[in-house]
Amino acid sequence: MTLEPAEAPVAECSTGPVVDAPSRPVEARLERFSTRVDPWMTALAVAWLPVLVVPLITDLHGSSVAVLSALDYFVWAAFAVEYGIKIWLAGDRRSFFRHHLLDLAVIAVPILRPVRLAELFRVVRLARVTAVLGNGLRRARAVLTHHGLHFAAA
Secondary structure, three states: OOOOOOOOOEEEEOOEEEEOHHHHHHHHHHHHHHHHHHHHHHHHHHHHHHHHHHHHHOOOOOHHHHHHHHHHHHHHHHHHHHHHHHHHHOOOHHHHHHHOHHHHHHHHHHHHHHHHHHHHHHHHHHHHHHHHHHHHHHHHHHHHHHOOOOOOOO
16 A cells, blocks of 8 residues: 555636635635726726826816825725735735735835935935035044144044
8 A cells, every 4th residue: 555645635617627726715806806896997097197197297276286186196095905905815915915016016106206205305415414514524624633633533
């Protein structure tokens, strides 16, 4: 009598055998959700294009800026919720994360815009402070050396 290694459970479906049947219901939920939501999200993405482009090509004032900004945040929030639900439904969340980086970028970039702008101002301010401080230290060294004192910088 020989013992054979255990095999993964096999289930049958219309397209043939499916290996690893226990994780299949999780994948099926994600697939059903994607099938239902993706056409709506595509339409929303196409409708979002004017919201993104119009402020770049024309000067907007008053309520039109507020309306486009609200629409922008609404669509962004819809994409964020959809991504969150999909990652929650995914059987292998790490794999989903690795294979849907573009979706994550679409969500992350609008969040990072203000942060990057603030960070850029901080870096510019830090560079100016460093330049002024460096210039002040050079002048202090020159003055002290001129008077016979040596200035040591760590």
